[in-house]
Amino acid sequence: MQPKLAFTALACWRDGKILLTQEETDDIKSRRFRAKEVVETYEFEIVENGVNFFPGTNKQLIVRLGPKACACNCADIHNRHLPCKHIFGGAFLLGDKSTLLDVPPPKIIRASNGGNKKRRTRLQDIKVGKYFTLLDFLISETAIKKGISNSFDWESEPGQKAMSLMQMLCEQLLDPLxxxxNRISITRGYLGLELYKYVYRTDGAQWPKSALAHGFSTSGGADIWVHNWSKPALDLAFYLQASDNxxxxxxxxxxxxxxxxxxxxxxxxxxIIQQWNPNFRGCTIHKPQSISRMGILGEHTLFESK
Incomplete structure (x- = not known):
């Protein structure tokens, strides 16, 4: 029996691209982000006007793309009437490489006030993880002592991306820790430009290009202290490297x-694990495979081209 398709007019397929017929919401962005998993993990076959996905032995998801509406047989469209991750994944496989979203949209906490929902402005109320708030990433003893502002416009597009990277850091590493x-402290989270220039005694030209700069522009980084770990930090790093969690x-x-x-x-x-060696100001690199853990001495480019 052919599964029944559900159609959504919020997305249509024209000139080899997915077009949205209304403003893109965070709900739709989250589906674009999850479409990456569909493309990378599901078996599929490309058919006329669509793609068939096979997420399991006895399950088939049918995606059909049309100029007026797109369709799928998943519950997401039936129940929520939104373009699903399978539609965005199918569009990617059919040639629309701009469909997938690499960074998930941030989860913003909203509070009701007199029946009207308004965004909370207190930094300690803005959740970026299960156990962390935006304030956890912004608080800085150095900034407080030196009177340096360490914040950003979290409602702007760059600010939203920074919060998405904070959320990713929490979901993938800090929350599981x-x-x-039990007890984890962020000793250094986000570094604004002025604080970065003070801490590293630099003109700030390299901010915020990488996670090491703590700028949350292209990647997310933080210094953390796991209080209940009593062994050397390198042992903890190896423990995390060996765990799938x-x-x-x-x-x-x-x-x-x-x-x-x-x-x-x-x-x-x-x-990878970088073991800093101050004598030659470089790192020993420990790769995930135990056979490679002797590392590479000397300077090492953090993000190599694939």
Whole structure:
């Protein structure tokens, strides 16, 4: 029996691209983000005007793209009437490479006031993880002592992307750490340009290009302290590297310090460990495979081209 398709006029297929007939909401963005998993993990076959996905042995998802509406037989369209992740995944496979979203939209907490919903403005009320708020990433003892502002316009497009990367860092690494080890502190989260220039005694030309700069522009990074871990930080880094419960792009450890400098990237997840060696100001690189853990001495480019 052919599964019954549900149609949504909110998305249509014209000139080889998915077009939305209304403003893109965070709900739709989240489906564009989850479409990446569909493309990477589901078996599929391309057919006329669409794609058939096979997520399991006895399950088939049918996607059909049309100039007036798009359709799928999943519950997302039947129940929520929104373009589903399978439609966006199918459009990607049919040639629309702009369909997928690499960074998930941030989850903004909203509060009711007199029956009208308004966005909360207190930083401690804005959740970016299960156990962390925006304030956890912005608070800085150095900024407070030196009178340096360390914030950003979180309602702007760059601010929303920064919050998305904070959310990704929490979901992939910090929240699971809290659930396993209970007490986690962010000793350095977001570094605004002025604070970055003060901390690193620089003109800020390299801010915010990488997770190490803590700028949350292209990737997310933070310095953390896992209080209930009593062994050296390098042992903790190896533990996280060997576990499937944690995702990260790199972890950097320093001699005689309990702090882990961690980074996540929206595209890559190399799971490497950088062991800082101050004598030659470079890192020993420990790759995920145990056979490679002797590392590479000397300077090492953090994000290599694939």
């Amino acid at each position: 809290c659930e396993e080890f 944690y995702k990260f792009d790199f972890i950097r450890v320093y001699p005689e310090s309990p702090i882990l400098c961690v980074g996540v990237d929206a595209i890559s997840s190399k799971r």
